[in-house]
Amino acid sequence: MSTDEVLRIRNDFPVLHQLVNGHPLAYLDSGATSQNPISVMEAEQEYYEQRNAAVHRGAHTLAFAATEVFEAARATVAAFVGARENEIVWTSNATEGVNLVAYSFSNASLGLGDAASARFRLSAGDEIVVTEMEHHSNLIPWQQLALRTGATLRFIPVLPDGTLDLTAAADILNPRTRLLAVTHASNVVGTINPIDDLVALAHAVDALVFLDACQSAPHLALDLAALDVDFAVFSGHKMLGPTGIGVLYGKADLLADMPPFLTGGSMITTVDMEKAEFLAPPQRFEAGTQRISQAIALASAVDYLSHTGMGRIRAREAELGSRLVEGVSAIPGVRLLGPGVGVERIGLAAVDVAGVHAHDVGQFLDEAGIAVRVGHHCAQPLHKKLGVTASTRASTYLYTTDDEVDQFLAVLAEVAPFFGVAR
């Protein structure tokens, strides 16, 4: 991607063109949430101006038109990640998708669902495996599932270099393992985990694999069918879409056997006062009025990404990632969390400035118009493992310029001197 192309792309993002504290904004927080191009906002507005109506249950012209675009959005997103339409369930965010599966499993464990749901029953003796690298959203729901069912939570350790300990993983995954939950790309150390290897290990012991694709779906060409994971989640707001929409992917045969999670309108066939019967997936998991305009906007975001080309975005972000990593590694007193130069990564780097708290680092950068994330990035266990409580993270996207990264590096280099930290 040429500099010109990046600049052209930036024109589609009004929010990027503003001054912050007198400096042009350098938005390096796309790992937390990305920005929306005009076309996404327009897709949503067009929906409200032309065809807003309740989907799937209206019989009038508007309702039909709304249902059509809503389901077309599902098809678009399904195609984007190598899934079939009935394997895509809308959620509010990735977090809700993790909870959906965890609660569906606990419902199965309580004997809800039909006979086929029994395959998801968990009880004492069963094991759920996560990694020390997980975002809280792909950790706490599994802790809670373990608490609800009596299953044991185990975890694959992170090595001092910030990668997963695959040797330990091979030991930890065993015939008692029912599910492995793992992130595709880390939101802290920026590396891409060897999902193929982990899927092979897990499937060899008949465990299901739940993939947190929050940091991969936006940044690389994701093919869930090829990865052969059983479930996956990602969030719209991290991939040029609006807030309030996320996606759960589940293999069709699994979703078909799972008991519902949220219940209510639009997910039933027949209801009487005592009991209800439920629709097939994905509707079974979509209770109440759906995030219609958000799904449509997410499809528009996916169109924008596809049009730009996920391969090219991936390559561009690899460049930005290297630039970041090389840059921070050259600053005295700044420690990069996780693997260093040369390791494949997304466009993201988290650092610790010795002697200066991340919040102060963030403030100093913000004063120069540079927006980064500071704190534990919802990954307290990983930070602890790496020996810090908080870090400063810069993260890029297709609209990030080399200049922005360079500015970040320049101002970061001034932090320790300003705070009077001896080198």
Added chain:
Amino acid sequence: MSTDEVLRIRNDFPVLHQLVNGHPLAYLDSGATSQNPISVMEAEQEYYEQRNAAVHRGAHTLAFAATEVFEAARATVAAFVGARENEIVWTSNATEGVNLVAYSFSNASLGLGDAASARFRLSAGDEIVVTEMEHHSNLIPWQQLALRTGATLRFIPVLPDGTLDLTAAADILNPRTRLLAVTHASNVVGTINPIDDLVALAHAVDALVFLDACQSAPHLALDLAALDVDFAVFSGHKMLGPTGIGVLYGKADLLADMPPFLTGGSMITTVDMEKAEFLAPPQRFEAGTQRISQAIALASAVDYLSHTGMGRIRAREAELGSRLVEGVSAIPGVRLLGPGVGVERIGLAAVDVAGVHAHDVGQFLDEAGIAVRVGHHCAQPLHKKLGVTASTRASTYLYTTDDEVDQFLAVLAEVAPFFGVAR
């Protein structure tokens, strides 16, 4: 509200100004979902163009600005329904709010939460009471909660005239009752339930009251503190807001004692691999990246409603409701579901055209540009009780004109003749 004022209001709603099947659209399906004024769309767009960022966890200028508007939205919505800010939890829709409480109670029943959570434990012998009038969203989650905990589900019957049997209610509510779930206004028969009486009955036996305010929050001045209900839910999309946002209200002391429902990022204080500690409400119940722009847009919708005046909207819709009810009552072969002329109602009427299936009625109306809802409106038990499987529902809002209601009535009168149904 004068005709001129209604016409002025309509100018704020672009979607209303279109032809459907060659006729000007008469949108009489606001009970399913309402339309968005320009100001609401603009509020959302402004957010994305000026300050989109992750809230509550970012330390940069944009993140702070986003957090401020997001929390200001909560304050606006809280004030609109007579609640305090920490009593307002964002959800995707009303349905999710019902599930939130139902799952929090089952978590408490499984021993999760702290000592204070024990007050929400349910087990065999406990009773949950709903009414036969409920929308599936305020019925099935309670059925499922009963299934999960062993509690018994009981129900307050609907009388042949479509109102609740209060005599029976007084019998049914007893010291074993833990919760009464009831709708404020019916989405089928259009009547407003005597919540004061029901709250008195429930509180007398120490049962909690869960109010479905989906059909009241948009249409009348709602004061939850004055009603003294313990929980309430409503949806943004029914009150001029976008899809993807709903509200759960809970009395502060109840929310404070409830275990979390969805878990993940942004709702914790400290996390290690084994366990997590949770924030106070409302954050405890808001896991993952929130529906930020949707909350802001909902606050803008609430501003629009407040500016127009809920008292005036209520009065206007009472007029429209009477017009509907008087009109349909005068058409031979058309049966109004629920109480007739003279009974206080929201601007909504559901009818059965003898001998013609509701779907055909809807099609006939749609051909004339009139958008109504046909089917069971997610209230199968109520339809069954009233002796029909489906009905045709016209529902109004502040932008509805008398003419639209009259057109509906005129075309409705032609249905039976067209389908050759003898009168």
Added chain:
Amino acid sequence: MTSSAMQQLYQQIILDHAKSAHGAVAELPAISADAATTATVDGVRLAQSHQVNTTCGDEVTVRVGLTGTGADAQVDEFAWCGAGCSISMASASVLNDTVRGTSVAESEAMLDLFREMLRSRGTIEPDEEVLGDAAAFAGVSKYPARVKCAMLPWVAFEAALLQLR
């Protein structure tokens, strides 16, 4: 107001079928107690399928009984019950008249033709010679939201046949 569009959609044939509903029975209890949907009674292989249109709640249950096997098998018995709009009810009635007594191969060919017509969004002119009363549903193809209604009994029929493969 009773526009010609409405008359095109609700052709008299459709309204008539909806009213008389050939082959409809009040109830079709499950074929067996254990939720199996096939059985063989007196040499007739029976199968049954229940379909619901989730948009509006219309329901149709179709039971077929075949004699013979393979493509030569004959639709010897046919019965249905249901509740729904005039389009779905008329369609079930027409289905009854169309497939009763035909071979499985013939009825499947008819099903394909019917589906093709309905999905054509008004572009296929139906051959009345071949389709008979089913041709009256051509107008439905211009109402994509109603295609499901017209297809509902046919889908139930198809699903029942599939179980007897």
Added chain:
Amino acid sequence: MTSSAMQQLYQQIILDHAKSAHGAVAELPAISADAATTATVDGVRLAQSHQVNTTCGDEVTVRVGLTGTGADAQVDEFAWCGAGCSISMASASVLNDTVRGTSVAESEAMLDLFREMLRSRGTIEPDEEVLGDAAAFAGVSKYPARVKCAMLPWVAFEAALLQLR
């Protein structure tokens, strides 16, 4: 780049306090085993409060020990531990210097002044005579996102006092 705005926010006094952190201890174990947060030891009434800034995870625990009662009660003991940004750590250090040995009434008055200054969005010129080193936090009031950091130890102090009412 080290703009004057940054120098205004991070006054040298703040950076110095953050580094030396008067009164900080490495750990403050819970006052009692059963999660009670008050106790009386040798006539000194102790209370402790732990506060977390949920935006960034900063934590401060403050322990106070009072002798005497009512408004005349004296802050006889003060200790804190915590981890966080320079503003919250400096603020705890300044709090230590400010309230140790004062009466409850005096310390509460100071707390009110400090809070008022921080909430003023830069409109209140602090009285250095009264506030002492705490006046150095005036610049923080222009950064609403950081007000929480500066207030964190003071809120913990306030919460601890409240328990001894």
